[in-house]
Amino acid sequence: MSPKQPMTRPGGRSARVQESVHAAVRELVGEVGRDAVTVPMVAARAGVTPSTVYRRWGDLQELLSDVAVERLRPETDPADLGSLRADLDAWAEQFLDEMGSPSGRAYIRDALLGDPDGSNAGQCSAYAAEQINTVLNRAVLRGEPVPDTERVIDRVVSPIMYRILFRPGRQDAGYAHELVAAALHRS
16 A cells, blocks of 8 residues: 555644645755755654654655645636637646646656656646536536537647657647647537
8 A cells, every 4th residue: 555645635633744744845845956855854844753754655756746746736727718719728828838837847747756556647637637627617608519528638738748748849828729729629
């Protein structure tokens, strides 16, 4: 069994420990850089013992992965601009901008590196699907025809992530809008 805790937010002391350890990681990465961070440094900053960190997260990479997944969680619902095309264009542009930024790429890398069972990748995918579903559900309420979520993931999210991870360049609003147009085109 993996030492990582489920993605649901635990209550009580467990929540306080997670919060303080996550905050310590974010602060230390900002101060000394990701490569210089160690479990003892995190534990000291968080006010816990290193054994607490190891027991809960297993190793530094799994801790960094857990923090990355939390940082990749969207903080707000997608913008409601009045039409499916406008909403998806805005969402795709923001997604590309955030994931393609240096910190976004670092979070993606950390989320995947400390993820031996694929659960973090699945959680990140679920975040994108939830955002897309919000956009699609609003469009349905407006009476607009909508593609299914998987089509948007396949035609917008997947190419964006491929570009970010393997083929940097052409990461601009025009590219995001082209992908949205292809996802909405009835074929």
